[in-house]
Amino acid sequence: MNSNVAVSVPGGDVWLRRLSSVVSLSRAAQEAAAEIMSLGRPIPARDHIIRDGNRETSIKVLISGFACRYKFLPAGRRQITAFVLPGDLCDFGFVSSSPASQGVMALSPSIVGAVDVDRFASIVEEYPDLMAAVLRCAAIEQNATQELLLSLGGRNALQRVGHLLCELHFRMQSAGLLRDGQAFDLPVTQSELGEALGLSTVHVNRTVQTLRKLGLATWRDRVVSLPNPPGLAALSGFDPAYLKSEMA
Amino acid sequence: MNSNVAVSVPGGDVWLRRLSSVVSLSRAAQEAAAEIMSLGRPIPARDHIIRDGNRETSIKVLISGFACRYKFLPAGRRQITAFVLPGDLCDFGFVSSSPASQGVMALSPSIVGAVDVDRFASIVEEYPDLMAAVLRCAAIEQNATQELLLSLGGRNALQRVGHLLCELHFRMQSAGLLRDGQAFDLPVTQSELGEALGLSTVHVNRTVQTLRKLGLATWRDRVVSLPNPPGLAALSGFDPAYLKSEMA
DNA sequence: TTCCCGAATTCACATAGGTTAAATCGGGCG
DNA sequence: CGCCCGATTTAACCTATGTGAATTCGGGAA
CATH class of the missing domain: 1.10.10.10 (Winged helix-like DNA-binding domain superfamily/Winged helix DNA-binding domain)
Incomplete structure (x- = not known):
């Protein structure tokens, strides 16, 4: 809207803006990234976006709404490990080809964008900066988890x-x-x-x-x-x- | 010792064993990985292995001893975020080209192996499984952090x-x-x-x-x-x- | 042996935060 | 308009854990 970059999907700009905020991307890389994202149907509050243990075939990006990542304690108590805001990736399991180690649930009506993992892997070969950007996002996410750890500990x-x-x-x-x-x-x-x-x-x-x-x-x-x-x-x-x- | 793989550096087997435990590696990949690791001088207990905020030029692997990762709260209290055992990587900042976001300190006399980041990057081009292995290690590390979060929270x-x-x-x-x-x-x-x-x-x-x-x-x-x-x-x-x- | 020092242990006391349950509020729906 | 239900708020009481300080223990150095 404020630029004339082709955004093939409404909401794709949230994803692009996020990637660009951690790594400066060429115009071509941005277009490639935008092209492979598709929007999912709206998800009502309290619905799962990702189920714990699921092997996801797509990278999920929260486009709008509000969500959380969580795990259960054996006792039944639920621990929320992170809040997911628009632009955030819902899960980073794909980076290590692992299934999701935690559930992700919408806390308000949300829209999620999906990028097929294999298609992402193939454009990464041409634009390695895209992988760098995702890894930076993962690092920030990791930092946030640790900051929460600091809160709970001290x-x-x-x-x-x-x-x-x-x-x-x-x-x-x-x-x-x-x-x-x-x-x-x-x-x-x-x-x-x-x-x-x-x-x-x-x-x-x-x-x-x-x-x-x-x-x-x-x-x-x-x-x-x-x-x-x-x-x-x-x-x-x-x-x-x-x-x-x-x-x- | 129990195999005849060339291990150019004593202690290198700890590193290889770790990588092989998360991704099955070709003989060639193992040799390449072993070759680029070098041992540092012994580190006495209570000494820093990595200083918070430092941009490390090498991947540090604990070969023997015991260490911890930690952060300080503004109040002065120290929060240990992870214990580092032999075979563990001390810091994953290099994955996202970020400086270390936390300090690492030896808790007992330790020996650390170092792999130059650039050399690692260059052999990864030939053996991408090595990067996959490191990412798996990072994911496990991340899981452990979250489990600690569960402990503190619940x-x-x-x-x-x-x-x-x-x-x-x-x-x-x-x-x-x-x-x-x-x-x-x-x-x-x-x-x-x-x-x-x-x-x-x-x-x-x-x-x-x-x-x-x-x-x-x-x-x-x-x-x-x-x-x-x-x-x-x-x-x-x-x-x-x-x-x-x-x-x- | 004796001294010394850090770590472990014990004790007495203080309090942040948990638990249970009831009361209130606010909005959606019939 | 009145009901219902989830969310917030209030209240009374309870306990897990913190704090501060003294004591003991165990091993290294002189």
Whole structure:
């Protein structure tokens, strides 16, 4: 829309924008990447996008909506290991030809783009930068997982929630999905937040209210607003460096 | 020793064994991989193997010893994100041409092998299976991180410690490093265990003693012994599937 | 042998966060 | 308009784990 690159599929630009943000791609590589992506049918909230253990034949990219990656503990508790935002790849199993090691579920109505793994492999031969881009995305994803690990291992409830809100805010901003000043859509339940942060629903609620009182975050009607991002970042120890790719 | 493959460097077999365990490699590929590895000088306990943020020019493989990957929280607390055993790669940053996102420190006197990244890249052109093997290793590593995330998010102290001991036992076994029946070396301090599991030193101690009383684990003089592995696995919800590569 | 030091252990006490259950809110639907 | 149901909120109570500090243990150095 803002450029005249041929985008054969609506929504393909989300995928291109993501790849280009981590590796600078030639026009030809971009066109090749755009051509092999196709859109799937809309997926309602709570439906699976990928089932744990499934050997996927296509690379799935979230085009719009909101999803999460998760695993189950033997006890039955579900641990959300990552939130998937538009532009994110749903699973990186294909990089090592492994089946998905975790499930991916839509948290709000979503649209997913699919790139056939074999077709991707064949254009990668001509445009190896595309593989580099995917590997960079995988590395960032890995960093985010580790940052969550840091939260669970060493931050208290207030910091955990604050840190996650900072991260989502930053990523939504990067994706161009901020509503106006500082607000963004968070179509997630407080209980689901708890499943990511290792906190009970009740305590997530207490914590969110404390953030409200501190004037650091508002969350109403599935919309989060951060009146004072630097303040929240300071409280929670958020530093977005881990979400950026080193374009060195 | 048990085969007549030329191993140009002592210790190179640890590296080869690891690669071969995730992807079956041709004799030629094995020889090529062995040739480009060189051994570094011994590293004393508590020394850095990799410094956070450093752009490594070589792939580092732990040949012998024991190490950990870690990050610091702004508060100063250190979070260990993974234990590195002989045969493991110390850092996967080179896969995405990124600098190391975490530090790696020897926990006991260690020897590290180095493979120049550029030389590796050049032989990968001839033996792409080598890259596949490295990516598989990265995927397993990623799985282990997520399993730790599950521990911190949803397991209590007893299960966390038990699960970690099960994992180390399994990995030491795979590396052929079990002493006799079920015992293995764990040259780590209780406080360091706590840094990995998000527990205080005191509580790690309490927990280890409980495991002793339950007859599920003994840990004395840096040697861990598991009298009843299935029992401990059941208690802690350990399933080694996440450590295996799907050779499909 | 004795000293010394880091690691393991023990103890007393404090608290963040879990649990259970009930109350309220808000929107979709008949 | 009134009902229903999931999500949020509140409340009372409970416990797993943290904290701080002292004690013991075990092995290396003098």
